Amino acid sequence: MVPSKANEDLAVAEETSIRHRSLIAACLAHAVHDGFTDSLYAFLPVWQTQFGLSYAALAIVRALYYATMGGLQIPADRALKRFSPRTTLMLSTAMASTGLLIAVMPLGFFGLCVGLVIAGIGSSVQHPQGSMLVTDTYGEAARRPLGVYNFSGDLGKALLPALVAVMLPILAWRPVLALLVILGALVTFALVWLAPATPIKLSNKRQGSRVKASSGFDILTVIGGLDTATRMGYLLFLPFLVRGHGGGSTEVGVALGLLFVGGALGKVTCGWLAERFGVVVSVIATEALTAAMITATLFTPITATLAMLPVLGVVLNGTSSILYGSVPELSSGDTGRAFAIFYTSVIGSGGLAPIVYGLIADHTSQTVATIASAATAGLIIPLMLVLRPHLQKVAKAST
Known part of the structure; x- marks a missing residue:
């Protein structure tokens, strides 16, 4: 023994x-x-x-x-x-x-x-x-x-x-x-x-559960692109927003730093949030807060804006950790390919979104374009409700 x-x-x-x-x-x-x-x-x-x-x-x-x-x-x-x-x-x-x-x-x-x-x-x-x-x-x-x-x-x-x-x-x-x-x-x-010297093989049980739920992966990929678009759009306008509130170069640097610190914290904590409360509830909560807080920073004075930015950073940046964690669950068994597709969507959105929001700002105003980035976060909420049955199918298949 x-x-x-x-x-x-x-x-x-x-x-x-x-x-x-x-x-x-x-x-x-x-x-x-x-x-x-x-x-x-x-x-x-x-x-x-x-x-x-x-x-x-x-x-x-x-x-x-x-x-x-x-x-x-x-x-x-x-x-x-x-x-x-x-x-x-x-x-x-x-x-x-x-x-x-x-x-x-x-x-x-x-x-x-x-x-x-x-x-x-x-x-x-x-x-x-x-x-x-x-x-x-x-x-x-x-x-x-x-x-x-x-x-x-x-x-x-x-x-x-x-x-x-x-x-x-x-x-x-x-x-x-x-x-x-x-x-x-x-x-x-x-x-x-x-790094391990030999490839790691997935069990048949996990592969099978993912094949059954693969139809939800396309929805998840769209959500990932919209989440990135929201983040890149807000980052594009944040320096101008701070200056519009009367801030100078120092305040702009502080604002970006506060947002990034919150974002780094969100990357670590939001995965735990999804484990405790579930993916759908967590993403809806973080995207709703993102939309609300982006809009709020348009109208608050500089001090209040700076105070909100760390919390905004948590939800603005942290949602991506929840979404990344769902890629293996909703893929068709080929994890590497699933992540490749997901990252292609995210990176492509990160490159195109600032151009789109910039065009909106050029033809309307910076405020309208910032609200458009907040509305993009809001679009994710109904998509998460559509994704819910696919995630539930995965949960049942893995038990």
Whole structure:
């Protein structure tokens, strides 16, 4: 009995260790890749000066990375689905780092563009593969770990662009970008130890339950796109809203910081909220609060607006963790492909939504466009009621 109990305890400890290392691997890759993505904003003014680019050309330069990353999610997942999580995450990070290395080389504007395309191809692999690794490792208990994985991307977006912005006045842009390349190389080697070497197979029971509920996945994907559109639209107008309330550059920075702090907290806590109160109730509550608070910030004085922003950040950004956690439940059994489709919708919405809201503002007013972003959050509520039967079907199939 004693040896058997000891072996059982050892097996549990080993399984727990694998889970923790897999989560760390996925989060580390997510943080670095999302950090790479948002760090490009800090380089744009430098590239504009060095290469004599117009604002339209700058937008195209950014799109070389962003559009490649978003548009290749599904093909990249399909091409690499037979490989282990270790191989795919290492390849993804190594390719993104290689692309940035090419951009560092003195190859002129053409070399910069080629490097950004290659880096975007590398980052297109990370989202579906990292999400699948967390989902398959934690099984039915994956909702909260996916929230942590989601939060790690925001952490990378907060830290790396800030570090780049601090270093650019001190160093030339090529050495700063080279430091990102070195970071990517270090993470690639760390994944050798952290990420599992063999693919993780799902049980037949979980696959079967997901096949039965797959019709709800399309609705979830639309909801994910609308949720991202709401967030990007409000972020577009928040600096102008603060200035309209009499704030200056300092207040704008404080406002964005408060919103992002709340958003990071929301990424971690909203997954727990869904576990306790259910997906439908939680999403309806967070989207209703989002719509109400976005509208309220249009009419409140600057002090009240700043006080509301951390709470608004929680619901504005945290809903995505609930939605990500529902992707495995509503997919058709192919977790990686499901996440690839979902991320394509989210990233595509993030790119198009500011353009749409900007056009609304140009032809009406900033206030109308901000209310339109709040109304987008409101559209999610009836869609969640349509999604409810599909989620209930999943719950019954898994019991």
